Amino acid sequence: MPAHRAAVLLGAGDDADDVVQEALVKAYRQLSRYRGESGFRPWLLAIVANETRNLHRSRRRRDGLALRAAAVTEPLPDAPDPADTVLARDRRAHLVARMRLLPERDQDVLVCRFLLDLSEQETAAALGVPKGTVKSRTARALGRLREHLRAEEVSGG
Amino acid sequence: MDDDLISELRDLDTWLDVPEAADQRAAVRARLAAPPKQNRLRMWLAAAVAAVAITVVAVEPARAAVVDAVVSVLRVAGIEVRQSGQAAPPAATPSPLPSTGEVTVAQAEQRAPFPVRWPEKLGPPERVEIVDPDAAGMPRMITAQYRGGAVRFDQIDGEAGSFIKQTQQAEWVDLPGSMAVWLPVRHALTYVDRDGVERTATTRLATPTLIWESGRVTYRLEGFTSLDEARAVALSLA
Numbered sequence: 359m360p361a362h363r364a365a366v367l368l369g370a371g372d373d374a375d376d377v378v379q380e381a382l383v384k385a386y387r388q389l390s391r392y393r394g395e396s397g398f399r400p401w402l403l404a405i406v407a408n409e410t411r412n413l414h415r416s417r418r419r420r421d422g423l424a425l426r427a428a429a430v431t432e433p434l435p436d437a438p439d440p441a442d443t444v445l446a447r448d449r450r451a452h453l454v455a456r457m458r459l460l461p462e463r464d465q466d467v468l469v470c471r472f473l474l475d476l477s478e479q480e481t482a483a484a485l486g487v488p489k490g491t492v493k494s495r496t497a498r499a500l501g502r503l504r505e506h507l508r509a510e511e512v513s514g515g
Numbered sequence: 516m517d518d519d520l521i522s523e524l525r526d527l528d529t530w531l532d533v534p535e536a537a538d539q540r541a542a543v544r545a546r547l548a549a550p551p552k553q554n555r556l557r558m559w560l561a562a563a564v565a566a567v568a569i570t571v572v573a574v575e576p577a578r579a580a581v582v583d584a585v586v587s588v589l590r591v592a593g594i595e596v597r598q599s600g601q602a603a604p605p606a607a608t609p610s611p612l613p614s615t616g617e618v619t620v621a622q623a624e625q626r627a628p629f630p631v632r633w634p635e636k637l638g639p640p641e642r643v644e645i646v647d648p649d650a651a652g653m654p655r656m657i658t659a660q661y662r663g664g665a666v667r668f669d670q671i672d673g674e675a676g677s678f679i680k681q682t683q684q685a686e687w688v689d690l691p692g693s694m695a696v697w698l699p700v701r702h703a704l705t706y707v708d709r710d711g712v713e714r715t716a717t718t719r720l721a722t723p724t725l726i727w728e729s730g731r732v733t734y735r736l737e738g739f740t741s742l743d744e745a746r747a748v749a750l751s752l753a
Contacts, residue, residue, distance in 0.1 A: 362536035375537040382543045424532040450530055453523060472524035473531070504520055 360399065360474070361406050364484075367469045368410045369462075371421030377413055381405045400476065400483035407466070407484050414462075422458035423469075425450060456506040464499035471496055609719035612658065612706055614644045623657045629672050629732045636751035637661045637668070647709050655709050665722075666738035673731055676707045680721070688725075688742060690749060695727035697742050725749055 361381060365374035385405050414420045457465060470481040471492070478496075482489040623643050624631045633640065641661055645654035656671040671677045682702035688695050704721040706714045724737040725745040734752070739745040 363533055366533045367531065372534070374534070375539070378536065379539045379542050379546075382539055383546050386543070423527075425530050449523070450527060453527060454531075468524060472521055473528045475525070475528075500520055507520075 361402060364403050364406050364469075364474055365410050366421075367423065367473050368407055368466060369420035369422065370410045370413055373413055373417075377406060377409045381409045384409070400480040403470075403474075403476070403480075403484040404486060407470075408486070420462060423454050423465075425454055452507065453503075456503055459506065460499060460502055463495060464502060467492060467495045468499050468503070610714075610716040612644075612656075612717055613647045613708065613714070614658070615646075615648055615652075615654070616644060618643055618645050623654075623659075626652065626654055627657050627670075627672070628653050629670070630730075631657055631670060632732075632752045633659070634668060634736070634748045634751045635753045636748045637666065640668070649709065662738070666736075668737075669733075669735040671733040671735070673733075676711060677733060678735065679705045679707060679713065680724070680726075681705075688746070690725075690727050690746065695725055695746075695749070697745070698724045698726070699740075699742070 361378050362374055365377040365381075370377045381402065385402050388405070457468065460468070466485055467481060470476045470484055471478070476484060478489050478492045481496075482492045485492070487495075618626070620633075620640065620643055623645055626645060626648075638661070640659035641663070643657065643659045646656040646658055648654045654672075656669055656677065658670075659668045660666070661668065680698060680702050682698050682700065684700050685696055685698050688697045698721075701720050701722055702724070703718055704724075706717040708714055722738050723740050723745070724735060725739070725742070726733070726735050727749060728734065734749070736745055736749055739748065
């Protein structure tokens with residue numbers, strides 16, 4: 359369920375179900391305000407994103423992205439070369455770790471654009487910021503992430 | 516390169532730990548059906564009981580989908596809309612509403628516990644009845660007929676359950692200032708009396724209906740097959 363997935367990836371963790379329920383109730387009550395210009399999905403995701411931010415505020419913590427346990431321990435069934443698999447696995451673990459170090463806004467924009475695969479327009483609606491901000495924030499977040507990863511490579515990490 | 520990083524991020528999605536989503540239908544329905552101040556414990560229990568994951572957001576575009584997928588039982592003000600494949604067939608001769616008979620417009624306005632309003636577009640009503648009075652004779656509902664009984668306009672006091680509608684189609688529509696539900700097809704209509712008792716003997720087949728709520732009065736306009744026409748009548752309420 360995309361709303362639930364969005365809540366988890368935006369950092370709601372174990373409270374994602376509560377966030378989604380709250381969002382659905384609010385969505386229903388606010389349906390009269392839905393105007394349809396940005397599509398229903400981003401409209402609902404905006405409510406989900408907002409509820410998730412409220413959650414972060416109330417418990418003063420954001421749950422970071424986490425790899426599935428299986429993704430860390432098991433090789434891909436059709437992996438051509440075990441060494442590649444290990445490399446890819448390490449790379450993913452690094453990527454997730456680095457993502458978690460980014461400022462929240464940067465994480466949000468990367469989650470929306472690339473993990474939830476929303477367009478710039480949809481991301482703007484979901485995060486409640488102008489489209490131009492999504493563009494610049496995405497570029498900045500990718501830049502920061504690349505810096506982090508490069509620093510790691512240089513230090514042999 | 517950005518492109519590599521982006522494709523890595525996209526690829527990451529399949530590897531992330533996302534727990535199973537709970538089925539929120541029962542819980543959401545319970546919360547919407549209940550008055551706003553709701554016992555949270557009941558809501559958590561409902562959420563805990565729910566099991567299967569649902570796909571709400573994938574359904575585009577929207578309002579009909581919300582009725583369809585988020586909650587299959589909705590409540591619009593005092594009217595409960597049930598999404599139902601097979602509505603119980605109404606009796607051949609449904610019994611009338613607990614009415615006290617025909618009254619004049621002035622009498623209806625005088626006895627109703629809420630400000631009675633009339634859709635100007637329909638002109639003066641042909642028949643007005645007061646329905647389900649309390650011990651003091653105060654009616655709960657005013658029902659008016661127009662166009663030889665083909666059009667019916669009900670105004671019901673408060674937001675307590677008053678009708679149950681079983682239908683296969685329902686959609687949210689815009690009505691300035693309120694949320695409205697449009698039932699575009701014939702559907703079963705059952706009266707729920709002021710004590711909350713479902714009067715199954717009153718179940719009848721209703722024609723397309725627009726339902727909305729304003730100022731703690733529930734309105735039900737039956738008999739227009741075109742939403743635009745129904746909306747125009749609703750907006751002419753004076």
